[in-house]
Amino acid sequence: MKLFCFVMLFFTLTIQAQFQINGIVTDPNNKPLPFATITTADNTNTITDVDGKFEFKISSNTTSFAVSYIGFQTKIVGVTSDKKFYSVALSQKTDNLKEVVVSNENPALTIIKKVIANKNKNNPQKKLKSFEYKTYNKLIVTANPDSIDGRIDTSATYKDFNKKQINIDSSDYKFKEIISKQHLFQTEKVSQYQFGNNKLKETILGTKMAGFKQPVYEIIAFNLQSISIYDSKYELFETKHQSPIADNAFSDYNYKLLDTVPIKGRNTFMIYFKNKKRKTNALEGVLYIDQENFAVAKAVMRIKAVLDISGIHEFEYVPEEKIWFQSNTTFKIVKGKNDDDIKILGGTIQFDGDVKDNYEQRKKVASDFTYLISESNNFDIHYNTNPSIKNPSLYIEVKEDANKKPEEFWNTYRKESLDIKGQKTYQLIDSLSLSKRIEKRLGLGRKIINGYLPIGPIDLDLKKVISYNNYEGFRLGLGGVTNDRFSKLFRIEGYGAYGTKDGVFKYNIGSGVLLDKNTNTWLNGSYTDDVREIASTVFAVDKRVFKIYDPRPINISTFYKYIAWKANVQTKIIPKTEAVFELARTYVEPKFDYLFNYNGQLYSSYIMTTAMASIVWAPFSEFMQTPNGRTETDKRFPRFTFQYTQSLPNVLENDFTFSKIDFKTEYEKKYLNGQKTSLLLQGGYAMGDVPITHLYNTMPNNLTKETVIQRITFAGRNSFETMYFNEFFSSQYVFFQIKHGFDRIKIMKKVRPSLVLVTRMAWGNMENPEQHVGPAYKTLDKGYFESGIELNRIFKGFGLGGFYRYGPNQLLKFEDNIAVKISYVIDLGL
Structure with a gap:
């Protein structure tokens, strides 16, 4: 049900965020260099993806960034205000390559062995008796209008300088006009996490979901990525994978030492891991390992298949506890490639198939440029405080007034104030939700999956309509139960059925009252x-x-x-x-x-x-x-x-x-x-x-x-x-x-x-x-x-x-x- 509700709301495609520079890093033969390191003067860094591409948010006073890759010469690239895309070609070093030597075996393998051996010393849920913190999360579905062909105009047809008439898809115009003003979807959440007695509980203090009067709790419970990077099974988009630092990870992954980079003032090894079996949905990524205590200081986890999914974990080093504690997580879904269209409840979502002989790649439409991004920031962190955890058997608890918080509440916890586009999303999304009947369709989908068809205050029972057995013959009937539109505290249910073979009418009538x-x-x-x-x-x-x-x-x-x-x-x-x-x-x-x-x-x-x-x-x-x-x-x-x-x-x-x-x-x-x-x-x-x-x-x-x-x-x-x-x-x-x-x-x-x-x-x-x-x-x-x-x-x-x-x-x-x-x-x- 969670996956159903999530997919009903979000299916995403290609990402290109705003307020950032983009580019690609290649070798002298123009082949992309995956996981090259990009660093600014203030030690802010990122890495390229498996295709050598990067997206990087920079401050207004940044004048250059450095691109490095083991075995290649580091290159300094100047930043200009009028340029957003940078193509960086690195030259190979002429001297002999000297990797960081840890032992006679593969150095990356030796480092990962030490990471595994020291997991309990570095995992906060093993080393610390208790901790608690708050998290602010924002999830948006949006697109960059600059990526969409054409211009916003009142007409779907215009002429270029040669007086040649050009037709623009009107749906692209409408989509671009909407996305220039607002996001397609936006939700915010403030949670308190408490850990004690080997149990972690999330209490949702506030939740705000554009276009929905009531939060979609299945979306709130949807596990986009593992909370802990030390879990033996790493979870990404409700799918579990063998962790690259699990005790038996060596049977599944190959490792390569890429570079050494500083993070938060401490030196780290940068290690690339990739699944040996090369499955289309296999996990790969980069781990930044502290050179002193062999803890994970940063992690980039990725699956590139029908959907290109990534999860990034960032940490802060806490000297008092001698531990790296998670500070930020980022989850992104990017459109991948697939030979076949994927059908979801009768609606077809098209994905680009791989280009083959006698086939042409499908022309991109406006909606191909939408993407989903979820960012969480941890704050107000306390260690070994022995918090009092109410109802510890619950994994998630949503406060009664969580969806009724005033704007002052959100302004207190937001890392950054909502921009105009974000503000308009809340103002305008209700009309979009109503026109698309998203909330109604989601509720209808929930009911149908459980075998009910809502008609006003009654949910008709689809199981009672028709069946067959050797005693009754065809059993024809009608049944149902009242829903929340009738009453939230009281219900009436019943059915009637007739067997064509035994010729007898059967029935049931019942009622219930909610006590708690x-x-x-x-x-x-x-x-x-x-x-x-x-x-x-x-x-x-x-x-x-x-x-x-x-x-x-x-x-x-x-x-x-x-x-x-x-x-x-x-x-x-x-x-x-x-x-x-x-x-x-x-x-x-x-x-x-x-x-x-x-x-x-x-x-x-x-x-x-x-x-x-x-x-x-x-x-x-x-x-x-x-x-x-x-x-x-x-x-x-x-x-x-x-x-x-x-x-x-x-x-x-x-x-x-x-x-x-x-x-x-x-x-x-x-x-x-x-x-x-x-x-x-x-x-x-x-x-x-x-x-x-x-x-x-x-x-x-x-x-x-x-x-x-x-x-x-x-x-x-x-x-x-x-x-x-x-x-x-x-x-x-x-x-x-x-x-x-x-x-x-x-x-x-x-x-x-x-x-x-x-x-x-x-x-x-x-x-x-x-x-x-x-x-x-x-x-x-x-x-x-x-x-x-x-x-x-x-x-x-x-x-x-x-x-x-x-x-x-x-x-x-x-x-x-x-x-x-x-x-x-x-x-x-x-």
């Missing part, structure tokens, strides 16, 4: 008359999953009718958890041939009065507290789900006494090479007198048909593809699944499948089988095993998978152990 906004605590009540798949496990705290097409229910034919009264409390009051506590009275009537034998009496229907507690615990996830409530901003693993259900004897005509314990553990690991491993361990234990309707079927998804072709259906998410419906039932079971997905393979331009290897296994047992009269079934005492291969997203989201059943429950005919399934993954282009 900060902990998202709701008190709910509902009445339901519907059907449900037998022996299916439902965790009350599971997140709602919306699929345009959910294939598994198509094959299900055994359901039970239930009429339920429920009251529950939903809450996030316990840190890093979400819980549901529920009381329910349910009338159950199996809609298949089944009787439950209880103490010699056969039940064809029964009543269950139960109390249930369900909780999901995500100890490693990051959470954000906003004025709208608490949300999980960074989903991490492992995460654990527990659910306990207890029947209540002699309460509201309850028929049976039983208990159920269900649990689930999920783990997911994403690798830097694009691969992903997912593990799922799930189990349940039913004790007492439990009808088969409320036992376990371990998610079968195979049809009882003669041939493999007849059994081809859509694959489920975590289901046994070779297990036939109603083949196994258990009162206790454990299920384990492992999936390993490889990065997508490009076979043709639009054929890029992803290979996934899958293995599933389960064991189970049935206690008191004599209680279940009617259905014939087997048990999982000896275990059930299947493995398979999925080729997902072969074309337009469609894929194909094959699975094989083996082990003690393998069937006699070879073909009966095989299942072929179609998969479908919706691609939003994110």
Whole structure:
């Protein structure tokens, strides 16, 4: 969701900032020199990028700058007020090159080894017991109008000096006219960071977002770059990379000593690093290493792919603590190159493809010159003060009045006053936001991704419109829930559905009242008359999953009718958890041939009065507290789900006494090479007198048909593809699944499948089988095993998978152990 919201707002292209000089540094053969050092007389410095280009802000009294590169002669370049672009060619040194010698091996490698060995001494989060500081951040999306062809005029057509008529794209005129007056987007934020007990918390004191009445909290939580340069996994634009100073970094990176330069009065080694595998999205950059204590004094991290992304970390040396502490960070997105257009939610963003034979490069349009830049400045820094951190389990907390701060607040914390262009952005952006309906479209996108379509004060539930199963046939319905336009403190929800095959109308009606906004605590009540798949496990705290097409229910034919009264409390009051506590009275009537034998009496229907507690615990996830409530901003693993259900004897005509314990553990690991491993361990234990309707079927998804072709259906998410419906039932079971997905393979331009290897296994047992009269079934005492291969997203989201059943429950005919399934993954282009 964070990535969706961010991409909806910002996609950026080529950068050329104002109030700066630009240029390129080359060798005698006119080849660019990446990461050449550019320094002014006051020791302000920068470096060229991988293409030898540079952008440099200078003061008005700067008269020259020096360009140096190891192995080349340093060149002094004069600065004139009427010149903005400088092409600097360096000459190679005629004497023998003498690198800085640290040992007999690669000097850069020796230096990096010492950086790694001294990380704990130089990392503020390891060396210092505590610290706190404030940060002012400004993010803008803008463009330099001087980069855009044409001039601002009232007409889109004019004549040059030769009276030749020239047509200018009117959209370029409009864009240039807008960008000359204001930025496309602008947001500011003031935060307080506190570190103690090995935890870092951000409290947002003020936030200001042009064009939005309410801040977009997903954007606030979006991680543009790692806060600490010492993290073993360096994060840039929500993508993690192996850090160049991680303990095992040498297996991924090559290093080269470029130069020695002074920073803040201390001498540093300038080391270039580059990924050995040369992937298109690989991390590269430059580290400035203090020659005395081998701490990072400055870092430039970059990815040059479809988007050219860079993150710069600058530090101040603190003599009292003998440590480099981060003072400024800069994040930039620049337009990169790609062969294909990228589609985002139906809107096409065009990127320049590489020039090839018989192809011409696309002509740049005005919007190609827009860019995004985010700058953060740290101040009011205190060390070892043991700050009192409220709610330390939260990663981010947004103050209630953060978006209501007066202008005096912002003038206090801004490093520089807003220029006229920045001021007009806040004044004019509201009209642009309204005309483009950005805020409305963003809200609509949020709802649709979760399966709702807002219509006035009601969000229609897209999951309820149409579905199909073998018992109801086509299930046609309509449902929804009231939204904030109706009330922020009270909600009403419900649905109605009709099955074309069983000819029965089902419905639900419910309501809820908000008890506490900060902990998202709701008190709910509902009445339901519907059907449900037998022996299916439902965790009350599971997140709602919306699929345009959910294939598994198509094959299900055994359901039970239930009429339920429920009251529950939903809450996030316990840190890093979400819980549901529920009381329910349910009338159950199996809609298949089944009787439950209880103490010699056969039940064809029964009543269950139960109390249930369900909780999901995500100890490693990051959470954000906003004025709208608490949300999980960074989903991490492992995460654990527990659910306990207890029947209540002699309460509201309850028929049976039983208990159920269900649990689930999920783990997911994403690798830097694009691969992903997912593990799922799930189990349940039913004790007492439990009808088969409320036992376990371990998610079968195979049809009882003669041939493999007849059994081809859509694959489920975590289901046994070779297990036939109603083949196994258990009162206790454990299920384990492992999936390993490889990065997508490009076979043709639009054929890029992803290979996934899958293995599933389960064991189970049935206690008191004599209680279940009617259905014939087997048990999982000896275990059930299947493995398979999925080729997902072969074309337009469609894929194909094959699975094989083996082990003690393998069937006699070879073909009966095989299942072929179609998969479908919706691609939003994110």
